[in-house]
Amino acid sequence: MTGEMRFEFALQEPALAIAPVFLVLRKTARGKLDVTRSFGESAVRWRGPDALGIPEQSALLALLSIAGQQSFSIDPNSALGDKAKLLNQLSCEGPQSDVAVVIAHWRKIEIAAGYSSHSGKNITNIKSAVKRLAETTIWEYRDGIEYESRLLSWIRGNDNGVIIALNRRATDAIYGKQFIKISLGERNTLPEEFAKALHAYLSGSMRAGSSRRLTISKLQAHIWSGEVTGSTRRNRDKKLRAALLAIDLLPAWRCVLLPGGQVDIRRISESTIEHKTAVNDRAPKGIGKRETVPMSLVTTAL
Template identity: 85%
Template structure:
């Protein structure tokens, strides 16, 4: 299967897809702020906490792992876990109902490719390892029905030069195995020019279903891309980057973005069946800015 893998999309659990957990961070050498994001999703309140804020490289690494997991059939049964399986579960700090968790077994080079790096280098691998470490240090607190559960975002072992074994949390596992999910195109994401556009694409992919249209205020998209409020030239700079990002997303076959007066934009996520008609629409559109086909993963209990 390894040679046949194609990193076209990732299946992500919806809450993490739309919460502002992964944001564009400043490129300065100083300690990152702590991660602390709380959102209500359905009947659950979720809080993501960690010693380091998570940036777009961490998001790319996680989406790469989810893409690989969706093409593998490895899992851990908590009722019979021993050895490395037990170690992964212990590091994951799972609480709540006991169920299988999906496992990723991959070489670092494969994760590098899935994460969208266009060339191979030791620096890329180092950055991916740091990203996975930050993901493993992130804790999810879930409160449902007055009961609170705790879990790490992921756990890992054997992080050597050859590869890594990673266990995903149960929310991620449920999404991969047929529960509620968001499909994020890695083909689209990896074609985009910069971090802010990738962050915008991830948010829109998480909040818009295929065939839907939304009218949004461009300035209000900032909260999904960057940390904190800014004013003056910094705010204008962010809005310019958002407009450039919308222009880049508009060039993707499955998206249409149209600027409107008063800083608004109409965004349409196009069904695959209608993408072919977009070329004709492009000739007429004024002021342009531009499915899940796989069956649920059949997990096995003796993969490790």
């Protein structure tokens, strides 16, 4: 693929976009991940040895943004060598459709994930995030059948880069089925993890042109894990108000704080922009055309 990438948005599968899988975590040891939500006719469960935080969410959105622009995929019916290895690690069950692939420098992922500067610490954090994502298993119960898959799989391309296969739910979102659009341009201007988490939840639960009145304290469950009381609950409400004010500064959002701990939120329609803005809309320009990934690119495309 030629040309400079622009990390403006990522297309994410809807169930993951609205489920409380990625939360602001405490600085103490991580718990385990175990989240189940119903979506349409399916029940989807995410399980893993480590809870997933906002750095993991940023890494995944970065990969989705890159995957949509590269448009590489693996055909499971002809996968050999490294392609077969990626599919075996992904452990996809169900219909044998293609899976999207990312081939990228760690530095490119770092930029797409919103890091403002380049450092070895950032790359280490991103690698740790990708490892946690690869250890996350998705169980889907649909039409009386249970399917299993990892969130992603990866192999090292060289010292500077990585090759990643995304699960079929993520692939379907990138290549034309139901999806949620997350603006990375908006997200990466937000300075705090709790503001990024709130922006991701609101982007997943509100269509462009829609409005909602919400109770601020009830938003806590979408940002942090566990029930809290007293000063901790009040502190979280304070942070949520700060996050709402930060999101209100974004051109596509209006957040008006109201008495009684409520907020009116409006997501402004972007009718003049030619790309998808919500589930079931048309695909953005440049998204949806697949290319079977040549593994010669493992060394040349990084």
